[in-house]
């Protein structure tokens with residue numbers, strides 16, 4: 001009887017794994033980005049194909065209104081006229097401000113200003129095709145040490161600021177009957193990330209909000225609600241993160257070598273937007289594996305996250321860089 005039960009369990013696990021493998025290999029729309037992210041480093045591959053599609057649909061044919069990504073564009077100097085698939089290195093291009101690009105500074109925290117910002121955009125373009133909610137801040141602090149003001153700040157910026165801008169754009173999209181609302185969430189919107197309780201909560205809140213919004217918009221099949229969930233990507237996110245007090249800066253950002261380049265992440269995001277992928281998981285291994293574990297094997301994910309989290313917290317308490325110490329042996333002293 002025991003042997004029979006064991007056989008059934010093993011058979012069940014085998015079938016389950018096979019189904020997941022088939023689902024992954026013959027990627028449906030929601031898995032294409034995963035596929036592209038995994039094999040994207042080889043030339044002439046599926047990523048190049050997708051990004052040329054993305055470029056055609058999003059950059060040439062549609063006006064993109066970036067509310068909060070403007071500063072990021074300035075910082076990273078990504079050209080709108082760059083090749084379909086930007087190189088993996090940080091190449092520097094100059095930005096050409098064309099007539100169809102409107103730079104409109106926006107403070108996500110100043111919610112009272114959002115209606116006027118939306119009106120200015122509509123006056124300029126008469127419509128919004130794509131809204132990308134990108135602005136946000138992360139966190140590097142232990143829950144026990146963190147002031148409530150930090151939690152308030154994270155929710156105000158990452159969650160309520162994003163909801164506020166979305167609510168300004170949504171009526172125009174429903175009137176027009178089409179559009180894309182894309183929100184940069186995170187792996188932290190789906191999984192736990194030690195030292196980021198407030199950040200994780202704000203990104204989980206976004207996931208809940210937009211997944212529900214999508215289900216409310218079934219009368220508008222041409223409006224896509226898209227969640228972008230990157231793993232670690234090179235940016236200023238650690239330098240700009242909240243610590244245990246609202247005004248205390250992070251002492252050092254540490255090594256970013258293990259992270260995906262900004263250009264590659266942007267390229268994959270454009271590919272996903274063009275294919276209207278509902279939820280994009282964009283990460284290099286071993287981070288991509290964590291998405292899978294949290295989605296398909298939560299018990300294993302909890303175990304792994306506790307194991308890695310313990311090390312991360314220990315390193316953080318010892319003053320070592322928590323990020324680069326997550327999966328590799330920490331060598332960088334932050335002070």
Ligand SMILES: NC(=O)c1ccc[n+]([C@@H]2O[C@H](COP(=O)([O-])OP(=O)(O)OC[C@H]3O[C@@H](n4cnc5c(N)ncnc54)[C@H](O)[C@@H]3O)[C@@H](O)[C@H]2O)c1
Pocket residue numbers: 068069070071072106107108109134135136137138157184185186187229230231232233234235236237238240
């Ligand atoms: N870099 C990563 O590893 C990573 C991973 C997952 C998700 N993300 C998400 O990507 C998004 C972009 O972050 P990033 O990595 O480029 O970090 P970043 O710190 O380099 O950029 C954050 C951006 O948010 C903007 N911002 C901050 N406060 C704002 C405010 N009050 N109003 C308007 N804009 C504001 C900044 O101007 C900046 O352009 C964030 O939502 C972040 O949570 C980043």
